[in-house]
Amino acid sequence: MRAKVTITTLxxxxxxxxxxxxxxxxxxxxxxxxxxxxxxxxxxxxxLGMTVLGYESxxxxxxxxxxxxxxxxxRAAPTAYVIGDMPYLSYQVxxxxxxxxxxxxxxxxxxxxxxxxxxxxxxxxxxxxxxxTIPVMGHIGLTPQSIAMLGGFKSQGRSLAAAETLIEDAxxxxxxxxxxxxxxxxxxxxxxxxxARANIPVIGIGAGPYVHGQLLxxxxxxxxxxAFTPKFVKKYADLNGAIRAALAEYIADVTSGAFPxxxxxxxxxxxxxxxxxxxxxxx
Ligand code: KIV
Numbered sequence: 093m094r095a096k097v098t099i100t101t102l103x104x105x106x107x108x109x110x111x112x113x114x115x116x117x118x119x120x121x122x123x124x125x126x127x128x129x130x131x132x133x134x135x136x137x138x139x140l141g142m143t144v145l146g147y148e149s150x151x152x153x154x155x156x157x158x159x160x161x162x163x164x165x166x167r168a169a170p171t172a173y174v175i176g177d178m179p180y181l182s183y184q185v186x187x188x189x190x191x192x193x194x195x196x197x198x199x200x201x202x203x204x205x206x207x208x209x210x211x212x213x214x215x216x217x218x219x220x221x222x223x224x225t226i227p228v229m230g231h232i233g234l235t236p237q238s239i240a241m242l243g244g245f246k247s248q249g250r251s252l253a254a255a256e257t258l259i260e261d262a263x264x265x266x267x268x269x270x271x272x273x274x275x276x277x278x279x280x281x282x283x284x285x286x287x288a289r290a291n292i293p294v295i296g297i298g299a300g301p302y303v304h305g306q307l308l309x310x311x312x313x314x315x316x317x318x319a320f321t322p323k324f325v326k327k328y329a330d331l332n333g334a335i336r337a338a339l340a341e342y343i344a345d346v347t348s349g350a351f352p353x354x355x356x357x358x359x360x361x362x363x364x365x366x367x368x369x370x371x372x373x374x375x
Contacts, residue, residue, distance in 0.1 A: 093308040094195040097132050097173040098204070099227060099271050102293045105132070105304070112305025114295050115313070118161050120146050121167035122310055133173045133309065135207065136162040138180070139236070142319070150236045153179040155193055162201035163194065175229055176203040180237045183208050194226045200280045205271060209235035210259025214266035222269030225286035228300070230265035232258055233299065234277035245322070247298070254287075263293075276297040277324065298324030 095101075105112050114133035115211040117123035118140040126134055140161055149324035162176045176197030183190035190208075207226035208214060218228050233248045241246070259282065262273055272293040275283045280300020283307045287294040287303050296303035308325060312315035315330040345351035361369070369375045 094130065094171050099173070101270065102132065106293050107122050112293060112295060114305055114307040115144075115309070115310045116140075117165045117169065117174075117310060119337065119359040120164045123172075123184065126310070127169035131172060132305070133175060133307075134165055134169055135175045136165050136177055136178045136201075136203070137207075137309065139309055141179075143309060143317045149239055150179045151239075155179055155182050155196065158182075159196055159200050162197055166202045173204045174202070174208050175205045176201060178206055178208040183214070183217050184227045187217055189365055190217045191220055191226070194221050194228075195224065198226055205229055207231055207274065209237050211258070212264045215264050218265060218268035218270050227271040229272040229274055229295075230262070230270040231274040231276065232261045232265070232273050245277075245282050247277040247279075249282040255279070255282045259285055259289070260283055263289065265291055266290060275303060277322070279346050298322060 102112055110233055112132050112137060113130075115126055115131050116137040116139055117126050117131075117134040127181060136158065138153045138158065141147040141155075144161075145153070145157075147153070147255070158179050159178060162174065176194075178190070178194060178197075182193040194206045194208075206219065206221065207229040209231045210217075211230070211232045214230075218230065221228050226280050232339035234242070234245060236245065239245060249255045255278075258275075258278060260273075265273055270292060272295065273286070273290065273308040275286060275294060275296045277298040280302055283294070283296050283299035293304045295305040295307050297307040297309075309317070312321060312325040313328050315327045315332055318332055323328070330356045338372055359365070
């Protein structure tokens with residue numbers, strides 16, 4: 093088993109110029125595959141509201157749901173750096189509530205850090221969590237919990253003014269104590285400037301190549317989530333196609349009687365099955 097990935101491991105990778113790998117993970121089997129593949133960071137993202145629970149946005153996701161999933165991921169992935177994603181309104185109402193909810197990820201699920209969305213508007217929360225020794229990953233750019241404000245799932249930072257806002261937000265998060273920053277859906281040039289000015293690991297999802305590491309939603313890159321695929325996703329598999337083909341074959345086998353075959357059946361002691369059937373006049 094590899095050594096536990098810590099924030100020091102991630103900083104050392106950045107110092108050596110090695111890229112950090114990050115994927116979302118929501119459940120035991122997929123997180124186990126990610127752990128075995130050697131993914132550095134697993135984000136238990138509130139995107140599970142869409143990819144796993146079928147909501148149209150991440151807004152309905154509850155804190156208790158996140159804890160259940162984070163616990164499953166931690167059980168599967170003892171060495172990955174596991175980050176719990178703070179769901180909508182778990183940190184916006186008050187700093188006290190934010191500390192209590194973030195603390196649940198650490199105490200109940202054994203997470204290594206939490207992630208929350210926002211820039212200068214959340215620096216008080218980032219500072220309070222840092223003071224409470226809860227490491228925070230900031231998240232700016234397309235922040236899915238703000239779709240009502242952003243007008244939908246839209247890329248960000250595409251004007252000079254919007255780019256400057258993101259650059260200042262990133263610095264403010266670092267100054268408030270964030271241990272890492274996630275940049276979502278923005279031009280590579282903006283991400284490049286933020287990364288060049290950062291003293292902490294910067295991960296991108298749809299933010300181009302100039303960041304310290306890459307994140308994808310695991311259900312997107314495996315071809316498992318079909319509702320929509322953002323421009324920045326590379327599909328590495330077609331799980332949905334494979335699953336649908338397997339299901340169709342199962343239905344055909346059951347319908348035709350090809351399944352179950354002899355090798356799928358339990359056996360009695362030699363001769364006993366025949367005797368039992370004869371006693372009940374069957375066969
Ligand atoms: O919830 C999540 O998976 C995320 C990503 C979209 C960055 O926050």
